[in-house]
Amino acid sequence: MKIPFLATVLLAIFSSVAVGATNSLQRFCPRFSTSTKITWAAPTNQLPKQLWIYHRLPPQPFPGPLIAAAANLASIETKSFPPSSTNSFFIPSLPDACGHGTVVFSLQPDSGTISFSSTNRNQTTNDLPSEAVVTTRAFECAKRLGLKQAELVPKAFCDSFNAPGTGCGSSITGLFGRGIFLSRILDGISFYGDANNGSDGLCVDFGSGGKIRSFSLVWPRLERLRQSACISPEQIVRCIREQRIIVVPGDNEENYFDRIQRLTTAKAFTILKINAAYGEGIFGEAPTNSTPAQFITAFAEAEALADVGTSKMQVRFVCPIMQSDFDRLIVQKHE
Secondary structure (H helix, E strand, C coil), X not given: CCHHHHHHXXXXXXXXXXXXXXXXXXXXXXXXXXXCEEEECCCCCCCCCEEEXXXXXXXXXXXXXXXXXXXXXXXXXXXXXXXXXXXXXXXXXXXXXXXXXXXEEEEECCCCEEEEECCCCCCCCCCCCCHHHHHHHHHHHHHHCCCCHHHEEEEEEEEEEECCCCHHHCCCCEEEEEEEEEEEEECCEEECCCHHHCCCEEEEEECHHHCEEEEEEECCCEEEEEEEEECCHHHHHHHHHCCCCEECCCCCCCCHHHHHHHHCCCCEEEEEEEEEEEEEECCCCCCCCCCCCCEEEEEEEEEEEEECCCCEEEEEEEECCXXXXXXXXXXHHHC
């Protein structure tokens, strides 16, 4: 799968869990035959009975101690920083040999994001910290940024590699970083995805000798808006029948829509695992502008096994889990 297409699908799945109109949702879900047997084999005792819908509060200036702590982690002096405000602030790097520059440090109150990226981050090393050390160090960074350990859960590790380049874009090849994403937790439920998808939480990447290469804190101010009941397994099966789910693409998958088409031939579709997750936006509704989503809502991430006759396919998908979304996507469509 080419990067632009992958980014588009991941935008649909994560950034707003949105693909516009219902007919667009159907592009990412197989149309099963009425003879396809859909079986529920997933435990549901870990799912909550009620889920909160959160609302993003208007941006406020980052507190001075938070800015100071972030600058300290990045080893950046704050003398040239402007007074704290709701305006975004960026420190650019000097142009490289190609004339390109990057953002070394940024404060973006609109999205609740503080980020840092070292200008010397593409240096290979075989002196990287272990995953255990990375986890401990990341939680130490979180504490320095004023976050509580109970507000975070380790979600994904990530080793950083450089591929060989040519000409102006050439770079050193090899392993040069090891990082971890600590997902934000709301009511005991983590956010979907990882730092590459802009998910709420803290991502820290370490290089040679455990030195911080980069970090990104995404932590908008939120408030509880209202509760919604969780839907039943039978209602989730109905979402599958009526194409109100999104099949998650595999890493670098080149034939995503071919797989969707092949799934339509499934004789059986068995749901094996399901969990609740939070994400920005409302399931099935596309954003209307480039501003951050105003709502944080929950949906389900699930795993299934599809029997397509000659073989069996592992399938990951996301779907509604809140009664309010089920009513909007299913019930109201039939009224």
